[in-house]
Amino acid sequence: MEKSLNKKDFDNFITSLRGKGYKTFAPKKNNNLVVLDEVQGADEISLDHVITNNSIKEFFFPKTENVLSYRMEKNQVQIEEPEGFAVKAVIFGSRPCDAFSLPVMDKVFNWDCSDKFWVQRREAITIVTIACDKCDSYCFCTSVGLAPDAKQGSDVLLTKISSDNYVVETVTEKGESLIKEFESVFSGPSSDSSDRQVATVEKKFEIEKVKPWLDENFVHAVWTDFSLKCIGCGACTFVCPTCHCFDIVDECTMTKGDRVKNWDGCQFKMFTMHTSGHNPRSTQGERWRQRIMHKFKYYVEKFDSILCVGCGRCSRVCPADMNISEMLEIIETEASQSENKE
Amino acid sequence: MDNIYRPYLMNISDMVEEAPGVRTYRLNFLNEDEGKKFQFRAGQFALYSVFGYGECTFCIASSPTRMDYIECTFRQAGRVTNALRELNVGDTLGFRGPYGNVFPIDEWEGKNLVFIAGGIALPPLRSVIWNCLDLRDKFKDVTIIYGAKTVADLVYKHELKEWDARDDVNLVTTVDPGGETPDWPGKVGFVPTVVEQAEPSSNNTIAVVCGPPIMIKFTLPVLEKLGFKQDRVYTTLENRMKCGLGKCGRCNIGCTYVCKEGPVFTAQEINKMPDEF
Amino acid sequence: MSNETTFEPRIVAFLCNWCTYAGADLAGTGRKQYQANVRIIKLPCTGGIDPLFLIKAFERGADGILVSGCHPGDCHYNSGNYHARRRWNVFKPLLEFCGINPDRIQFSWISAAEGGKWVETINSVIDAVRVLGPFEGYQKINAIGPEGPGEGFAPSSDTTGCECK
Amino acid sequence: MIEALRKKAEELLKNKTVSVVFGYGEGSTPERTRPVFITKPEEVNKLTWNKYCVYNLTTYLKRQETRKLGKPAIVVKGCDARTLIVLMKESQIKREDVYILGVSCDGVGDPLAEKCKACDVHTPRIYDDLIGEKGENKELPFDERYAELDEYENLSEKEKWEFWQKQFEKCIKCYACSNICPLCFCDRCIVEKNQPQWIDPSAHARGNLSWNVTRAYHLAGRCINCEECQRVCPVDIPLNLLNKKLAKEAEKNFNYRPGYNIDDELAMSTYNEKDNQDFVR
Structure with a gap:
């Protein structure tokens, strides 16, 4: 049965969750940022932002995590498995684009063999999404086949129907059992449930045209031209909810150590550099091409999903204002032009 | 659920200094049960770790026909290989693998084999060479063409002697001009040239090439001239890798993940790849 | 036993080879006693001490650091200590700005003839850090590896002391 | 000022004094600008100047991709010009290898960037050409x-x-x-x-x-x-x-x-x- 949740019951929901041992994460103001972070009560939750500055991925694939710990003594090594990384939690108020990134990333983290750090956190965390009631010029979810109220990836979806009331839709069994567990917090169906307040996100390009063009244009001047202003940092990849590349390093003292999995990014020149100094992607143009190709061609061919959810974070944070949807618009234009030539 | 990043612990039971900066370790599983269950095939690679320093990637250099141990040969180059070189017999290292695809040896039965390697690229071929030699009667002629910069840089010197002494192996060794010693019995010249001179027949023959990019670049046209079809020429690639499992996202050449779809490719497959290696 | 009575600070001293190290050596040959809380790292010149060394010392559990070299004008390499002094002039305030107590990172000029000054200085650094207590701020972020024993850094009978005792 | 800037850039590109102009262009929102690299005289209209030109474009002097474009003319504010002086003193660039298009600046950012609040280099202290009024820089205490x-x-x-x-x-x-x-x-x-x-x-x-x-x-x-x-x-x-x-x-x-x-x-x-x-x- 359809339910609704009043804003004044948010606090009750959060407190009840915490009472049952769930950790609760929600968008929270932190100076100039709004970040998904742990909250104790609803008073800490921000609701008037477009999108959080951090993406949801860090709850499943943190910026740094130990995959092993070990002791070393003379020539002996003793390995210890990290424990307690998957904690029962609810992420409340994430955006549909962020939620959708999870099933997309499931594919790579389960490809052939499963990364337990990702998988066990996925099992432990329930996602309660709030559909976007506003957007900004960086948003382009509708261009990559999503919507500001898309359900995929969420366990529960809340959509605003009046200034303080949200209609509640359960998307997965996990979501349903969560709602059941905390049934008392929710109200019955709301009379105004048809009046959903959902943002209108402008469609910026035809995604269907992108891949065919990428198939043909591994070598093209646009890669270098567009990336001239790129400074080669990792901001875009680190804020991206679907960028999953990582590095594995050891950190140690004389007797103990950790093997650590850290975020890494394809825009760094060191990312692919061989020990010999040879670098398969030695220029920024090649690295930028890799980012676009990976998202809109390679991942599609491998996993039948676009590795982009249109959140626009990379464009927002880019130090040099490189805008990914603009890049895709350029590709679309190029594609149309070459069609016309034929 | 298993931790895919957890390595087996291996004991270094033996080591050989192959060439300046190049060393071979023989490894045994510390946990015998793990060793019994472990299987791999020629062409596969693994991640070797020195605890405290990290992991690095190279091929398994021993043959799957000799499963009592695993051998790896590496050249000291970066942080991990430098640390690896500091180890000694009796020390423990980590081993994660096997990963990647294999040389389709079964398909090669009844054919002639030509192995062409340059410098430190013999170790990846050593696994498949011994694999084939251990099943010697399944193949026809076996030719090994191996070159290095100098005589000192030739790896597996004792095995080169062994191969040279065998009647059923045709071994051609060469060193780059200037790298020869007064008593050097082999050829002097770059690998592509030596291949051209050796003129292995392409008739019913499989060629396996491995070496630095520049060597491969000049050897492939020679093989083509000798009449080798692209799908009869195999090579094994190498890229920077961190996971070996198709997740860390750096070893791809275009759409192809070297760690999963490779490292073994035919020349035909390589020619289809974008120019990104 | 309470922590206050058991806390023994761990001090890392970065000494230049030509002056302070020789001074500390002189204190030793003169059989002058000083507290055993210090680990000495000998370097050619204070001019070659990168502030990264000091950060690394804190990362590996130092509670306090002393950097010491030749008096101005006495540098074996003419000007190494002058350059070092410039760096300290900005680096020390930077650490203080980040909330590191100035007593945890100290500097001195001690010549090869000043065995007495070495004893006096190192004792007073150790005493000052003992008063400050363990560097808890850094200890919170230092953890590497599994919990439990590991570091062989704390002063213990088999790793300290001079063999000629 | 924008017109003067474009005209100067066009002239420099036309007479081949420089092969590229590092300047500011329109960004993806009205509140943003972005670095642009103008190599053709007919493209100088892409250059702009407004209060959102916060970037310090001298960073592109270190990047191999932009260095490849040849000798640059670079649009600098008073603060950015100070970077050029440091780069010259540190032997990273030679004075003759860069053409400095100084712009006089009353502060950038909205709200005003912190760096502009205590700025005493509204007019660059080094330039080949100055776009805008030459003001008097009085060193602040x-x-x-x-x-x-x-x-x-x-x-x-x-x-x-x-x-x-x-x-x-x-x-x-x-x-x-x-x-x-x-x-x-x-x-x-x-x-x-x-x-x-x-x-x-x-x-x-x-x-x-x-x-x-x-x-x-x-x-x-x-x-x-x-x-x-x-x-x-x-x-x-x-x-x-x-x-x-x-x-x-x-x-x-x-x-x-x-x-x-x-x-x-x-x-x-x-x-x-x-x-x-x-x-x-």
Whole structure:
């Protein structure tokens, strides 16, 4: 049965969750940022932002995590498995684009063999999404086949129907059992449930045209031209909810150590550099091409999903204002032009 | 659920200094049960770790026909290989693998084999060479063409002697001009040239090439001239890798993940790849 | 036993080879006693001490650091200590700005003839850090590896002391 | 001013004085601009100038991709011009290899960037051409220029530690701060060197403290406080406070402002026998 949740019951929901041992994460103001972070009560939750500055991925694939710990003594090594990384939690108020990134990333983290750090956190965390009631010029979810109220990836979806009331839709069994567990917090169906307040996100390009063009244009001047202003940092990849590349390093003292999995990014020149100094992607143009190709061609061919959810974070944070949807618009234009030539 | 990043612990039971900066370790599983269950095939690679320093990637250099141990040969180059070189017999290292695809040896039965390697690229071929030699009667002629910069840089010197002494192996060794010693019995010249001179027949023959990019670049046209079809020429690639499992996202050449779809490719497959290696 | 009575600070001293190290050596040959809380790292010149060394010392559990070299004008390499002094002039305030107590990172000029000054200085650094207590701020972020024993850094009978005792 | 800028750029490209103009162009929103690289005279209309031109374009002098474009003319504000002076003093560029298009600037950013509040180089102190009115630069008093720091310097030791731990905790090690910095020009950054690994590459509290302190320290006596590191930080760490603190100490102790007087010796590659040593025992 359809339910609704009043804003004044948010606090009750959060407190009840915490009472049952769930950790609760929600968008929270932190100076100039709004970040998904742990909250104790609803008073800490921000609701008037477009999108959080951090993406949801860090709850499943943190910026740094130990995959092993070990002791070393003379020539002996003793390995210890990290424990307690998957904690029962609810992420409340994430955006549909962020939620959708999870099933997309499931594919790579389960490809052939499963990364337990990702998988066990996925099992432990329930996602309660709030559909976007506003957007900004960086948003382009509708261009990559999503919507500001898309359900995929969420366990529960809340959509605003009046200034303080949200209609509640359960998307997965996990979501349903969560709602059941905390049934008392929710109200019955709301009379105004048809009046959903959902943002209108402008469609910026035809995604269907992108891949065919990428198939043909591994070598093209646009890669270098567009990336001239790129400074080669990792901001875009680190804020991206679907960028999953990582590095594995050891950190140690004389007797103990950790093997650590850290975020890494394809825009760094060191990312692919061989020990010999040879670098398969030695220029920024090649690295930028890799980012676009990976998202809109390679991942599609491998996993039948676009590795982009249109959140626009990379464009927002880019130090040099490189805008990914603009890049895709350029590709679309190029594609149309070459069609016309034929 | 298993931790895919957890390595087996291996004991270094033996080591050989192959060439300046190049060393071979023989490894045994510390946990015998793990060793019994472990299987791999020629062409596969693994991640070797020195605890405290990290992991690095190279091929398994021993043959799957000799499963009592695993051998790896590496050249000291970066942080991990430098640390690896500091180890000694009796020390423990980590081993994660096997990963990647294999040389389709079964398909090669009844054919002639030509192995062409340059410098430190013999170790990846050593696994498949011994694999084939251990099943010697399944193949026809076996030719090994191996070159290095100098005589000192030739790896597996004792095995080169062994191969040279065998009647059923045709071994051609060469060193780059200037790298020869007064008593050097082999050829002097770059690998592509030596291949051209050796003129292995392409008739019913499989060629396996491995070496630095520049060597491969000049050897492939020679093989083509000798009449080798692209799908009869195999090579094994190498890229920077961190996971070996198709997740860390750096070893791809275009759409192809070297760690999963490779490292073994035919020349035909390589020619289809974008120019990104 | 309470922590206050058991806390023994761990001090890392970065000494230049030509002056302070020789001074500390002189204190030793003169059989002058000083507290055993210090680990000495000998370097050619204070001019070659990168502030990264000091950060690394804190990362590996130092509670306090002393950097010491030749008096101005006495540098074996003419000007190494002058350059070092410039760096300290900005680096020390930077650490203080980040909330590191100035007593945890100290500097001195001690010549090869000043065995007495070495004893006096190192004792007073150790005493000052003992008063400050363990560097808890850094200890919170230092953890590497599994919990439990590991570091062989704390002063213990088999790793300290001079063999000629 | 925009017209004058475009005209000058067109002229420089036409008479082949330069092969490229590094300037500001329209950004993806009206509140943003972006770097543009004009190589053809007919493209000069892409150049713009407004209060959103916060970037310090001199950073593109270090990038191999933009260096390949040939001799540049570079649009610089007064603050950015100071970077050029430092780069010249540090032998990274030669004066004759760059054509300096100075713009007089009343401050950028909306709200006004912190760096502009205590600016005393509204007119660049070095240029080949000046676009806009030549104003008189009156050096502001020391205290006024570093007033931003007072609030933080007055915190207690514990408060300082906690403040910075909270800030550094956010760091994701994207290295936008060092990549955007025109003066972070090392081919291989210390954090990318791993033999030995001085700075832990992980973005945990330990690695973040080492990284952020080292990044700032490497700019001691060099940073001209263009605030680019702080602007680009995706997690909003007030990095420039660290840089500014170092600049303050360098000026206090060595009477040196980076990139201010072209004849001054670089603070960290020289010394004075009478340097402060109050703190040395």
